[in-house]
Amino acid sequence: MSQNEENDKDESDSCVNLKDSIPLINDLFHVHCKVGEGAFSSVFLATLKSSDRRKKFALKHLIPTCNPERIERELQCLQKIGGNDYIVGLELCLRYRGSVAFVMPYMKHDRFSEYVKNMTTEETKDYMRALLTALRRVHKFNIIHRDVKPNNFLYDRTNRRYLLVDFGLAQQYTVENLETITEINSQSIEIPKTALSMKRKRFDENNLNFQFNPIAKKNMENKCYCFGKPRVCTLCLVKPQQTAPRAGTPGFRAPEVLLKHPSQTSAIDIWACGVMMLCILSGTQPFFRSPDDCTALMEITAIFGTCNVQQCAYKLGKKVIFSESLPCTDLMSLCLKLQKRNRRITHDRENSICKKAPSNIEYPNEAYHLLTRLLDLDYKTRITAEQALSHPFLSS
Incomplete structure (x- = not known):
């Protein structure tokens, strides 16, 4: 089987899978071909069976393992801001068991x-x-x-x-949330200026003997010596992990x-x-x-x-x-x-x-x-x- 034949077969299988996942799609639309694919969804070109096939639609089929919160967030974005100022609108949302598809206007475009x-x-x-x-x-x-x-x-x-x-x-954010997040994380990664200005002492911060030495622990309190160094000190190991969207x-x-x-x-x-x-x-x-x-x-x-x-x-x-x-x-x-x-x-x-x-x-x-x-x-x-x-x- 040639590469083109394999691609045609995969595309045909995708269309069949879409119809099987959401039976109502087969009742309402002629699904013609796949026009796009991403990590979380596939997009298909379709026309209404009840029309003369002039108006085209893009059916975005989300993978069944997609997080429900992610689906809800995208749906809310399309409902709230879609359809104006060059932003795609939402015509319909179809759901059957664990499968969801967004029906949107289709626009022919160049690469x-x-x-x-x-x-x-x-x-x-x-x-x-x-x-x-x-x-x-x-x-x-x-x-x-x-x-x-x-x-x-x-x-x-x-x-x-x-x-x-x-x-x-898409992600919703508010100024208040950003200020709170910044405050929390700045506390967790704050490095005292005195610590940066001091000469680094010659010891292993993670050495067990050092950890149980009460005098050394007292001297180390609130002072980090590992910033910018290829090691992590005991103080930093117990700090909460910093998270950020990627x-x-x-x-x-x-x-x-x-x-x-x-x-x-x-x-x-x-x-x-x-x-x-x-x-x-x-x-x-x-x-x-x-x-x-x-x-x-x-x-x-x-x-x-x-x-x-x-x-x-x-x-x-x-x-x-x-x-x-x-x-x-x-x-x-x-x-x-x-x-x-x-x-x-x-x-x-x-x-x-x-x-x-x-x-x-x-x-x-x-x-x-x-x-x-x-x-x-x-x-x-x-x-x-x-x-x-x-x-x-x-x-x-």
Whole structure:
């Protein structure tokens, strides 16, 4: 059996599985094919049996093992904010035993890789305006999308239509909750200034003899000597474990997510917007290819420099140690360099098949200024969606 035949068989099996899981779907819809798949769901193209098949729907079938709280959270997000400002709406929710499917309007869209390298300035403006308009609405409801990326921002290039989808990782937050979380975690990781200024004593903090020495224990009270060292002291071992959300797609996670900061805000969505704009202005996709958080942090450091990343970590109550020092790179120079490289590669490839090479695209300085504001390492000073929409690049 060929690869295409295997794919067709898998797709057919998926459609049958969907109908078997929720019998009502077979009564209401013609399910045509699978159009998308993620870690927690599969999306199918369908039309109503009672219609002339003109109106199309996207059926999002969540895997049966999905957490019920996660399903409820996504459903509430779609009901509360969907259907306006380029945000996908919800037509119907179907449930049968342990299976759930969301019925949403279907929008034909292009792949990001098909247009990212040749978007004009005006097209880029429209694209970023729509994305930030959608996020402005999301953030007004104190909701973090948490998975902003090209695959979740659909773009119909022919008709200039946009749609923000997939609220499966969305998170509700309030300022009060963030202040409480910050206070609790700051108590658990607080390091006295006196401890940092003292010279490290030559002993093993985890040595059993030392632990049961009352004099030594008295001297060690409330003092930590392991911060930034390749060991964990007895005092830190008994502290409550610090937890922080890590949900999101590799390559689009903000520095505060990679550094496991507990009180995360809607600014993580803005960082992801910045990564998408970086892909467009540099003509490079994907821009970051990080398989894990440590590599992702190093990729960011390669652009922003070790000093800036260390300063960012310090503001979050963290410490990052690098084996070598890297300078900061100017984003505009980097994008222009990558554009030139990509044009040369495309030119060589297309000339080999007798096609015309793409023309040069020059973005104004305002575009790069907005990019630097979207990719601000400090989430507290990072531009908001509302502010970005008033930026000279998008308001002109």
